[in-house]
Amino acid sequence: MKLAGLKSIENAHDESVWAATWIPATETRPALLLTGSLDETVKLWKPDELTLERTNAGHCLGVVSVAAHPSGSIAASASLDSFVRVFDVDSNASIATLEAPPSEVWQMQFDPKGTTLAVAGGGSASVQLWDTEKWKLIATLSIPRQEGPKPSDKNSSKKFVLSVGWSPDGKRVACGSMDGTISVFDVARAKFLHHLEGHFMPVRSLVYSPADPRVLFSASDDAHVHMYDAEGKSMIAAMSGHASWVLSVDASPDGAAIATGSSDKTVRLWDLSMRAAVQTMSNHVDQVWGVKFRPPGGPGPRAGRLASVSDDKSLSLYDYS
């Protein structure tokens, strides 16, 4: 289990790169890497040479997250102005612009079947679910407010939702908040199930294990990665090693490893059997905002790939084997 650097693009964007995801391969083309940046653009890159396929403008303020539909034909990007732009990957034609005021938009993810887009709704303390056929809002999963003498400022800003993740069976959505709590929802009933506790600082990234729909990984500003049994409400392990905030976490398609990106400028690979970091990549010179494993399937080389993007305006591609 190791990572080997393949290619890095310096100045891939004019400003910090804040988001990255892989657009799955289609019958006509291989998987593409989609990146979003503070420079208000979204770019498409073709592996392994990372040649720039296209630059999409049209966002105001920085692009904070990007998401790709499992079919590989549709992608979404969201920026600080709280608009979600949905576009056709191959033609760049705009499909929809989503907005659900007063929620702002942070992390987004399509469900595994591609029927729903989940959007972390920031200060609204909720996750919005959008239907991907008609692009209508179908549900708002709200975190129940804690009972207290006064529903003051603090509580609401604490439940600010930053991150969202679908379970591989599509039955659950988990979202992470500024106060470190993770909330788990039953999608079918649009119902809040329970909290997962353990973090006390913002949870910026969440991912379910592709191998086990119960296992959830969370990355937090407390420099830890937690591994939860999301159904049993229990914490399986807490993994430390990063020197600063853990900004992004992704699980490898084989389910044996996870990768994390951190403010400490490193990308780490964690062996889940040892529950320890087995490799640290330090090729970035500023915070690493996104790490993403390439999903399996499609034509082209079959080897595992991991991409990372950073505040240093660069993106890097690694071979994962």
Next chain:
Amino acid sequence: MAYVYIPVQNSEEEVRVALDQLPRDASDILDILKAEQAPLDLWLIIAREYFKQGKLDQFRQILEEGSSHEIDEYYADVRYERIAILNALGAYYSYLGKVETKQREKEEYFIQATKHYNKASRIDMHEPSTWVGKGQLLLAKGEVEQASAAFRIVLEGDRDNVSALLGQACVEYSRGHYGESLTLFKRALQVYPDCPGAVRLGIGHCHYKLGHVGKACLAFQRVLQLDPENVEALVSLAILDLQTNEAAAIRKGMEKMQRAFEIYPYCAMALNYLANHFFFTGQHFLVEQLTETALAVTNHGPTKSHSYYNLARSYHSKGDYETASRYYWASVKEINKPSEFVFPYYGLGQVQLKLGEIKNALSNFEKVLEVYPDNCETLKVLGHIYVQLGQTEKAQEFLRKAAKIDPRDAQAFLDLGELLISTDTGAALDAFKTARSLLKKGGEEVPIEVLNNIAVIHFEREELELALQNFKEALGDGIWLTFLEGKANTYEVDATSSLLQYKDMQIFRRLEEEGHSVELSWNKVTTLFNLARLLEQLHNTETASTLYRLILYKYPDYVDAYLRLAAIAKARNNLPLSIELVNEALTVNDKCPNALSMLGDLELKNDDWVKAKETFRAASEATDGKDSYATLSLGNWNYFAAIRNEKRNPKLEATHLEKAKELYTRVLVQHTANLYAANGAGVVLAEKGHFDVSKDLFTQVQEAASGSIFVQMPDVWINLAHVYFAQGNFALAVKMYQNCLQKFFYNTDSQILLYLARTHYEAEQWQDCKRTLLRAIHLTPSNYTLRFDAGVAMQKFSASTLQKTKRTVDEVRSTVDELENAVRLFSQLSAASNLYFNGFDEKKINTHVEYCKHLLEAAIVHREAAEREEQQNRQRLDLARQMALAEEARRKAEEQRKFQLERRKQEDELKRVRQQEEHFERVKEQWKSSTSSSKRRDRADIDDGEGGHGEKRRRKGGKRRKKEKSSRSRYEMEEADMMDDHDEPEDDDANVNFREPGYQMNDQDDNVEENAQDVLAAAGLEDSDADDDAAAPSSAGRRKRAWSESDEDEISERKPQSSLLRENSADLQDSDGEFRDKRQENAAVDDED
């Protein structure tokens, strides 16, 4: 039975006196001797007999009687006997003088002796025995040269005079000329082979001194053959045996000593040696008895000194330092020069060290060092004394020398290392490493302390991997390896109970159940703690926490481990757990100032101001106000209290600031090098507007704070940046903020980004400002204030662009975009403020929204205007180009006209010719008509050209066409010129018209802005509204920052270690001490406003 026969006067009879039955009263004999006028030699014999029997009084009585005046007169002619009697008396007094210890009586005896010898000399100047006696006397008096002269007189007369030979031998011996002494002794022996053993003793001593141990031994043995009871020979032989340093020989030596003791129990030398022996065998009772006897029987200084020394040693080893000290003193007093016998000085020094008389000890050890300048032990002891006296440099000098002299003395290197650890870690590390390799080479186990110290130094020097290795080596095998290698079976915990994960001890119970032994020996606790600290530094927090818990599992009173766990929990923002852990620490020791200080910090973080203040007070009291951390915390408390209120009460503010300053100053007085206090003082000064002074302070603090892994002071960087900012040095401020962000916060601190944005704002770098704010929003999405600020920045940017007299269309376009963003941001905030409390006045936001919308409307008009203007500009440019082209064309047309004129002339000519011919040929007329038709075609082209011209505003293509055509015909050109001329004035007009509305719009703009500002003013925003807005949130956030992570955290995190690390052996105590430093951590944070 020996008899003396005293002849009876005037008869043949004799009186028989049995020598062993001499009467007790010497007067009886004297009466007989006098009555019978016995020869003087009889007097002498009887006196000697009395002497032999120890009846000294009788002996003296007879001799004194025998040297009285009457006798002198009576026996005037018997010279030799009279001299012999006088000499005997002289010798007697010499002996008394020699033996007497009291100075006055000693001199008295010597005077007596001198008197008698002089008297003898008066009888016969040349009597050798008198000279010999005088020589002996002088020898006894220590006047070696004169003694030698006396002996030489005798020897000149009779070179074989045995007594003189022996005397001279003694002289040479005491002069240290052992060779000469030896020859003299040998001559005496040759002359008088039957001489007493003493001569052979002398030979033995000479040989001994000359280093001929074998010969010395033979000589002593010969003495013993002659006189098996000769104590001196026995003792000498015993000493020789002892000095061989072999167990068997020593045993033999001691046997001889014992025999000597049995033969003559009062030989001080033998007693001392025996005492020495029993000291080593630990029979202190015997030591005391023997030495006391020795002291009683000898008056010989060095021997007494030796005895006292033995006695002192005995008490010393029994721990009775007072008595030991007394006897050492006595021993020292018997010594003239330390070089004679240096041991008691050493012993005295040791005892004085024990009794705390460091200065006295110092002088004694220095005396030892004078004698043995290369003695490692002494050097080391002196080194330690200087450490205790605080003279580190001298101490280092001694320890270095010790280590140099014996480069294989691990202990010296250890001492040196420990000494250097606080001043020069590099050198200390080298020393420790040398010690370690020496110990390893010697096959000894390296003490855990040494490895711990090496590791700690590596830790301090940020060589973390090396530190880890050494800690592991120090700890050896144990349960911790399981955790370090991550082999322990983790088990799931309920996520809700994971709240308490750092208190969980289940893991150890499970391990025990699984049959692992969970052991932790006491001497490894500190090292384990340090290792855990290192793991924290390596960000392996989980393992670190397990190790701390292991310590607590075994040693539940280890307060520092609680505090570290609390610090870890705090770093992860788990405040309830952190508080609980601190409280556990307080149940162990409710006065623990560190725990109290930490609790205070936590309470502040929880916004529990009053409680925090009380806790800090308690911490301060727990240390009698000597604890700078608590004082600093109180100072900080006051500072924040001063700037806490949005609406400041100037009076209260001043009081708090004054109090804060007083507290900081108090700390500075106690610890002049306290960075945190200096920083705090700088903050207060800056608060009062003394930027230059505070800048100096901050710069110094910053310099001092760099270069240690345990001192992290981002605050001072921020403060320095604030000062630059306040002084208008924006570029430097930006640099400072950025460096600080990178160096200390991994670029994650949105508060500093806010400062940075504000600096950009003041410097009117709007885009940088906006971008910085967007980054900050990205880092702390829930901080809506940042969104508001971003909106303000965009608004300000737009307003300032619109106010510019010269601006490009792109600028205006981006202005419109920014305004749209601003409107969106403000509207979102406005909408959000309905739902959540985010600190904004809805009215205020709406004012901004309104203003931005106004601006936006204006801007859109501007944009259109600008776009139009741009179009027109383009047109004008086109026209200018066309004019130039037309000019060119006209010139060409002119040429053409000339050419055509020529041609026409030719044509005319031709015409004339043709007209002349016309009449003749009609065919030719037909040609003429064909030319005119071609002209008409040209004309049509010109029309086309005009059409193209009309379109040219949109199409450039027309121009080219025209150009082609223009070259064709002059008419066309002329017309085109006309058109152009006509166009231009029109254009001008249009421009004027356009421009005027443009100006109006600008005016309008200004009005709008003025109006808007009026509105804003009404809404409580002053003109520089944006500034205030940016500043207000920043001050709000600032407070938070002040108590945020970095500061207090390190308080407990970094510092404690540094302390603990240092002294393994004295860990707990030390850690307490060092906690003080750590406490200084607390930092006052910043601020400008």
